[in-house]
Amino acid sequence: MDKKILLGHGSGGKLTHNLIENLFVRHFHNPVLADQTDSALLSLDTTNVAFTTDSFVVDPLFFPGGNIGKLAIAGTVNDLAVSGAKPLYLSASFIIEEGYDFNDLEKIVQSMAEEAKKAGVQIVTGDTKVVNKGKCDKIFITTTGLGTLSSQLKHISTADKVKRGDKIIINGTIGDHGMAVLAAREFLNLKSDITSDCACLNHLINKALNVSAQIHFMRDATRGGVATVLTELAEITGMGIEIDEQQIPVNENVRGMCELLGYDPLYVANEGKVIMVVASEDTDQVLKAMNNNKLGSNSSVIGEIVDEHPGRAWIKTTIGGKRILDMLAGEQLPRIC
Template sequence: MNTLHATFTRALDLHHGRVDLGFGAGGRAMAQLVAELFARAFANDYLARGDDGAVLPAPAPGERLVVSTDGHVVSPLFFPGGDIGSLSVHGTVNDLAVMGARPLYLTAGFILEEGFPLAELARIVDSMAAAARTAGVLVVAGDTKVVERGKGDGVFITTAGVGALPAGRDPGGARARPGDAVLVSGGIGEHGMAILAQREALAFESTIVSDSAPLNGLVEALYGAVPAAAIRVLRDPTRGGLATTLNEIAAQSGVGIELEEGTIPVAAPVRAACELLGLDPLYVANEGKLVAVCTAEAADALLAALRAHPLGAQAACIGAVTADPQRFVQIRTGFGGRRMVDWLAGEQLPRIC
């Protein structure tokens, strides 16, 4: 965003105006959109310079940089518990957090469709800015493009993030070991079912609300509770849900994972909706939950730290890592049997993030 300092004779009509192709053309109209909407919402000293990039301070001595990027095409744009704006912040913040990093900065790219209402765009941008403030990150650079009517779907957002990884932290998918405990921070499947219910206008007795939230505070609580080396793996189980995330970890680490069905938290409305629609909550997306694989000795302390945080009140130990050259994820059912928890085949719920 390098068009922050132009002056304009008439303010944007953020109540009744609509996106037009001029907003993506690089001229006065684009400069006005950037200045009066994006720069206002994301105001900070780095962005205010108006250059083609942001010059940022280096992390503290001994820290390393972590970089992540994510695209967001969720439909509908607004849903119970969030919208594409807050989701775009949470998605990248969480990708950095589960790497053990302290998220610091974001950049944002917007693909806008001609004719999209400026009032809805302003609502999305304001939500995004509020989410960034809550997560403690700054949006320091960005880009805006406009496509012709009918060649987009309102708004797509791509975010990239930079975080600082403190010395001693090194969680990774290849670090799980037999005997480790598997923890989850709360009820699964809430985001995917909230999106589906909104998209299909499904009426349930209780509204299902997305769990979309920034996880960096929760991750810091974990690292404050045990030595860093005791935390082997951190992941946010988004697309493909808990099942796919655990299969990824098993494959990376060359281990098996055995789950206890009765310990996996699933809210009653989510469970009922999944049963009605023939879905397995293990495969439904989350946007505000984390999976932690830790040493068995650290499990109780990490559970206590999770449960003491508002985002981890329903945390549970749901299984253990096993020695299995086949790298299978299995679940022990309430009837005493076992079943395979395989990779998700195909796209269960498209455009949920």
């Protein structure tokens, strides 16, 4: 019989001990975790840290291009990276439903380890709870991340330096993650070749930061999509934004599925996309640096900061019309990450 997760695996007793030793410590291995202290003991060489947390409940757990484990690493690493921070340490907490398949859990943990290695971060602490069958849906993961931040980069989160004429850049096609997850849901009975863009962006962002000191804002366009980030940016800066819909890269299969189901790719979730606001004169070098990276090979300028309609984002539509760009009301797709 296939090995299953039992209530005892979360009891704190022998089964828990074995699970930690044979699964988590084995895959996540690093010196801090190996010490198995109650708290991870870390030394940092700065007084500025970025600190973030995120929970992952994606359904289904496995989808083309990733799984909940990869997502749990990339999501938190990206939250740190778009703040201008260097991601260093992660915690990982698991809530697992009794009876969950052990092999699937191992696949998820392996993905987390691989993704963490790629991003150059260490998973240094964690927790496991097992709940009775039916009391949670298979597995939920929470990751918390810690990174160091140069004091010169604090404006990237606050958007304080955003000014008229700055260009808005995205690192590739939009809507892939949301549509990949949706297509993977059985009830839709859809077959598609859409792959999630789920990836850690810290190396890509680092390349951009290395070539320009004038990156004025960054945010990852996850739930709510690109439209939500841009609307928020207009609101927090009080400046106008103008986007050219024709310049926004969208994969044909994503466009097709969105048309079919009545979604607008601008509102569909991404898990490997960053919106950057860059001073006009630095745009070319940032684009060049990003285009040289696999995760940024479709980078393009999609709009700019303008004086008109302060506090509001506008879009020039594919046919040359104009309208406002608004935030999403309500949940478009539940459990997308």
